[in-house]
Every structure is written in structure tokens, then in C-alpha cells.
Amino acid sequence: MRNLRTTDWWHENEVKSVSWSSSGSLLATCSRDKTVWIWEMQPGNEYECVAVLQGHTQDVKMVQWHPFLDVLVSVSYDNSIKVWADDEDDEWHCVQTLTEADNCGHSSIVWALSFNKKGDRMVTCSCYQDDCTLKIWDTSADLSQPKTGDDHESWRHLSTLTGYHGRIIFSAHLSSEDIIASGAGDDTICLFTEEKIRMVEGPSYRLY
Amino acid sequence: MTVGMINANPVVHERPERAAHPHAANALDPLDVFDTVRDIKDPEHPYSLEQLSVLSEESVSVDEKLGRIQITFTPTVQHCSMATVIGLCLRLKLMQNFPPHFKIDIKVAPGSLANEESVNKQLNDKERVAAALENPNLRQLVDECLCSNF
Numbered sequence: 001m002r003n004l005r006t007t008d009w010w011h012e013n014e015v016k017s018v019s020w021s022s023s024g025s026l027l028a029t030c031s032r033d034k035t036v037w038i039w040e041m042q043p044g045n046e047y048e049c050v051a052v053l054q055g056h057t058q059d060v061k062m063v064q065w066h067p068f069l070d071v072l073v074s075v076s077y078d079n080s081i082k083v084w085a086d087d088e089d090d091e092w093h094c095v096q097t098l099t100e101a102d103n104c105g106h107s108s109i110v111w112a113l114s115f116n117k118k119g120d121r122m123v124t125c126s127c128y129q130d131d132c133t134l135k136i137w138d139t140s141a142d143l144s145q146p147k148t149g150d151d152h153e154s155w156r157h158l159s160t161l162t163g164y165h166g167r168i169i170f171s172a173h174l175s176s177e178d179i180i181a182s183g184a185g186d187d188t189i190c191l192f193t194e195e196k197i198r199m200v201e202g203p204s205y206r207l208y
Numbered sequence: 209m210t211v212g213m214i215n216a217n218p219v220v221h222e223r224p225e226r227a228a229h230p231h232a233a234n235a236l237d238p239l240d241v242f243d244t245v246r247d248i249k250d251p252e253h254p255y256s257l258e259q260l261s262v263l264s265e266e267s268v269s270v271d272e273k274l275g276r277i278q279i280t281f282t283p284t285v286q287h288c289s290m291a292t293v294i295g296l297c298l299r300l301k302l303m304q305n306f307p308p309h310f311k312i313d314i315k316v317a318p319g320s321l322a323n324e325e326s327v328n329k330q331l332n333d334k335e336r337v338a339a340a341l342e343n344p345n346l347r348q349l350v351d352e353c354l355c356s357n358f
Binding site for chain 2: 014016167
């Protein structure tokens, strides 16, 4: 058993969430200390902290890796969703921040996120006053590649599901069949599926 | 902790007469909830939250069908740094006295506090609340407010 606290550096507050990358060589952790850490497996089962990502202004609630790219997403008490990737020099940066103002993002604490198997959809959840929402994002743009010139591919908001939960949605997950499951403080679980029929206006979702 | 008091001269009201109130044996009456919290001591002054008009009977609403208790409290001044402490006291007292299936919302009365949104956000994030109650200094202050007798 390995205790990552025995290395020289560790989080300063509760570690809220951990996530393995698809390759199994990268581990991401996040904390109430507002940071996200990336650990890389070294030869001999050693782990080295390769990045301490600062950018969130409040507790980071969850981290999740993209299903096959080395792209990491974190969600926070600061209402934002941050996307992180490394560059040619192996430096990790925030490559996109999804906010209420710029991207139809959440207006309160974002509690969880989940990718679908194909990596082109992500769901996040939040609750502002009595309005508890799930947001679905188009994550087909490959943010692991450096942006060239003005070709500014980025992730975008697709749909907001509201009115299904009466209290904070703590957890949301996309199945391999692209069904969204959400669990909330109102003691209920909801399941949603994407409606592909009306693709002209963009996909919409309905209760499953 | 600040050295000077946030509000050195609060307005103190007489402790009102407490009438017996008949109600159905199993129903959760807002007055039952109010009775539980009215005597919580203010963190700064030797008076109850009711005496300082931080809470009143109208502060509490109960939706028994949804299993929901809502409390709205009014800090004595717009820039009250004790608002989160008062909120924590309310949350702990209610957690200790009502079954866990009751969902509790604690909010500052709209317009009564400069940083209302930030305080409401903290008081309704259960992880933040749990972390605050694990802070020994804060917990001691909250326990003192809850243990007072009026």
C-alpha cells in the first residue's frame, strides 16, 4: 500500500475526489484547498507529483479524466468547470473554463461531472436556490492539442435539464449507453436519454 | 475573532409570553421548530436570538409533505461577520432535534446582509458545514450558544 502523503508534498485540506486516467499512469486528486494535483506513475511503483493546478477560487468538488485523452476536468464551489491539459513541455494548463457568464454554465456550486464512453458528451450538476440543474456539454473538440491560430475549437453547452430535482443534485453519471443518471438530496434518482430526432436545433433530453 | 463587537448596541426585546398551542399530535408545527431555536444565544451578546429579533415565529416554515424546514434569520447589522456562526448554530440545533429525513434550509432574510449570497451558499453546502463544525474553536463557540438557558 502506498500513502501519497509520505512524498514531500500533499494537499492542505480534505481530498474530495480522485480519478485515474485511461492509461492508468496518471492520477488526479482535488481538494478543499482549491487545487488539483496530478501524479504520475514512475518506474518501481513510485508516484511523482507532476503538477499542482491552481485556478479555482474555492473548494474543488470533483475531478474526472476524459475517457481516452489526457484531458482533465475539475468542478468547483466557485461555480466553474475547468479543463486542463499539458503542452509539449509537459506543463499543465487550464485550456478552458466553463462559466455562467461565457458559456451558459452553472450559477452555483458544481458538484459532479461525468463523461460518456465516446468522450463527446459531459454532464455536470448544480443547484441555485431551488433551481437544480444538469447541464450537458459537447466535448468533441480535442483540447489535448495546442490551439493553432484562430481555429478556436472549444467545448460548448448543449442542453440544460431543470425542474426534475427539488434539491441539490450531488451526483450525475453517463452510462455506456449514453443514459444520464442523477441523484439528489430530494431522495430521488432520475434517468435521462438524448433525443436524436430533432437534431436540427441541437439535441434535447427527456426523462427516460 | 474580531476584538471589537460587530454590533455594540443591539436592540433587545422582552421575552414574549409563551402560549400553549394546540396542534395535532403527529404534525410538525412551525412553532415546535421555533421553540427549539428561539433560545439559542447570540454569539456576541448575552441575549437569545429571539430577544434580538434575529428570529421570530415568522422565521420558520415547514412543509411536512416535502419533509422540509426553512428558517430565515435576520442579523442585527448589515455587515455582521457572525452570520455564519448563527447559521451554524441553527443547523446544529435542528440536526440534533429533528429526524434526519427532514431537509433543512437556512437562509439570511433577503436584503438584511451585505454578503447574503455568500453566507447562504456556505450554510447550505453540507461539506462546508461539516468542515466548520470540525473546527474546534468554531465548534466551541457554537456549543456555547446552544447550551445557554434563558
